[in-house]
Amino acid sequence: MPPMVNLELQPYMTGVGQAARAASAVLARASTAAKNAALFALARRIREQRAALQAANAEDVAAAQAAGLVATMVDRLKLTDGVIAQMAEGCEQVAALPDPIGEITELRQRPSGIAVGRMRVPLGVFGMIYESRPNVTVDAATLAIKSGNACILRGGSEALHSNRALCDLVRAALAEAGLPADAVQLIATTDRAAVGLLITSPEFVDVIIPRGGKGLIERISREARVPVIKHLDGNCHVYVDAQVDLELALCVTDNAKTQKYSPCNAAESLLVHEAVAAAFLPRIGALFAAKGVEMRGDERALALLRGVAGAKLAAATEADWAEEYLAAIISVKVVGSLDEAIAHINRYGSHHTDAILTENHSNAMRFLREVDSASVMVNASTRFADGFEFGLGAEIGISTDKLHARGPVGLDGLTSLKWVVLGHGEVRS
Numbered sequence: 001m002p003p004m005v006n007l008e009l010q011p012y013m014t015g016v017g018q019a020a021r022a023a024s025a026v027l028a029r030a031s032t033a034a035k036n037a038a039l040f041a042l043a044r045r046i047r048e049q050r051a052a053l054q055a056a057n058a059e060d061v062a063a064a065q066a067a068g069l070v071a072t073m074v075d076r077l078k079l080t081d082g083v084i085a086q087m088a089e090g091c092e093q094v095a096a097l098p099d100p101i102g103e104i105t106e107l108r109q110r111p112s113g114i115a116v117g118r119m120r121v122p123l124g125v126f127g128m129i130y131e132s133r134p135n136v137t138v139d140a141a142t143l144a145i146k147s148g149n150a151c152i153l154r155g156g157s158e159a160l161h162s163n164r165a166l167c168d169l170v171r172a173a174l175a176e177a178g179l180p181a182d183a184v185q186l187i188a189t190t191d192r193a194a195v196g197l198l199i200t201s202p203e204f205v206d207v208i209i210p211r212g213g214k215g216l217i218e219r220i221s222r223e224a225r226v227p228v229i230k231h232l233d234g235n236c237h238v239y240v241d242a243q244v245d246l247e248l249a250l251c252v253t254d255n256a257k258t259q260k261y262s263p264c265n266a267a268e269s270l271l272v273h274e275a276v277a278a279a280f281l282p283r284i285g286a287l288f289a290a291k292g293v294e295m296r297g298d299e300r301a302l303a304l305l306r307g308v309a310g311a312k313l314a315a316a317t318e319a320d321w322a323e324e325y326l327a328a329i330i331s332v333k334v335v336g337s338l339d340e341a342i343a344h345i346n347r348y349g350s351h352h353t354d355a356i357l358t359e360n361h362s363n364a365m366r367f368l369r370e371v372d373s374a375s376v377m378v379n380a381s382t383r384f385a386d387g388f389e390f391g392l393g394a395e396i397g398i399s400t401d402k403l404h405a406r407g408p409v410g411l412d413g414l415t416s417l418k419w420v421v422l423g424h425g426e427v428r429s
Contacts, residue, residue: 022180152185
């Protein structure tokens with residue numbers, strides 16, 4: 001895909017939208033065999049073109065380093081041997097998933113003689129706006145193909161060469177399988193005005209999925225005239241209940257916070273019941289101190305943490321309870337009851353992922369019912385809130401909205417349900 005400059009954006013974006021809409025009609029009726037053939041062809045091409053992909057990626061990495069991009073962002077850009085192997089394997093994993101399209105469920109016979117059910121169908125065309133990680137290009141393309149959708153991709157300028165190279169492979173794999181290459185298109189300009197046109201084109205695009213920083217997602221949500229699947233923050237909580245296996249709680253809490261700091265499913269807030277605070281907080285505090293995690297606590301938590309050698313401590317402010325740090329920082333609060341914990345999470349949380357650690361079944365069930373989040377867990381790390389870990393094969397993103405898709409968005413999240421009626425000449429009396 002050649003670079004494009006000085007585009008007349010409106011006609012260019014109209015052409016992209018028209019091509020996507022036409023391709024979506026073909027994908028919607030494509031056979032499972034054809035879609036899987038495209039995915040297997042893509043996996044093969046990714047492996048075969050590893051050197052070419054890494055050469056394109058090296059241009060992006062060098063430019064990012066020269067521009068002073070922070071090291072964590074540069075690291076996200078890199079197409080290492082491991083990342084390339086994972087992309088190829090991911091294509092094959094999505095191919096192995098059941099095809100949801102055309103499935104009829106909830107079929108019920110009515111007294112009139114008709115049978116009424118629901119059929120799963122593609123959304124049509126989705127637009128994906130994302131930053132940094134070029135492997136998202138392949139994730140989005142594979143899920144689009146298997147779910148029978150067309151997609152229009154707009155990656156970040158920092159990954160332009162990598163995304164172009166990957167999209168070329170996707171389009172070649174589609175053509176090899178006899179499917180329209182325009183089912184997956186990469187916007188070939190870094191002009192931000194192209195995003196504005198994409199998100200205000202409901203005649204071409206059925207849903208927009210932004211993945212990136214809070215500023216990007218807020219802009220998309222504010223300006224879009226197309227439905228948006230999104231989440232803004234990942235202020236995830238771990239609540240340690242009064243009746244708990246302390247060893248389990250230490251292990252899970254440590255993993256939820258420190259296994260990786262940057263993902264949106266890392267724990268940012270720790271709530272501890274007052275009945276176990278004296279036994280639990282000094283021990284988790286020591287684990288956090290050894291890893292350089294700063295603890296911002298209320299007065300009761302700080303009183304129990306001050307004796308921990310090497311602990312980085314600070315008094316929590318009101319803003320800390322709602323903060324997504326994406327860093328080695330966690331807020332810590334001692335609570336007097338399960339009710340207080342649930343109320344705190346529902347007030348300050350971001351409705352992403354929250355976990356209770358408990359041996360009390362009734363408390364666990366209350367937590368599952370009453371915490372208003374997309375993923376709610378019992379005795380497990382919040383880091384499991386991920387499409388692959390949930391068995392979706394891959395994910396297009398996380399949704400904290402309540403309509404349509406919620407939580408990790410996989411194949412089913414890129415589909416809709418329509419009512420179908422099967423009859424034998426019945427008429428309504």
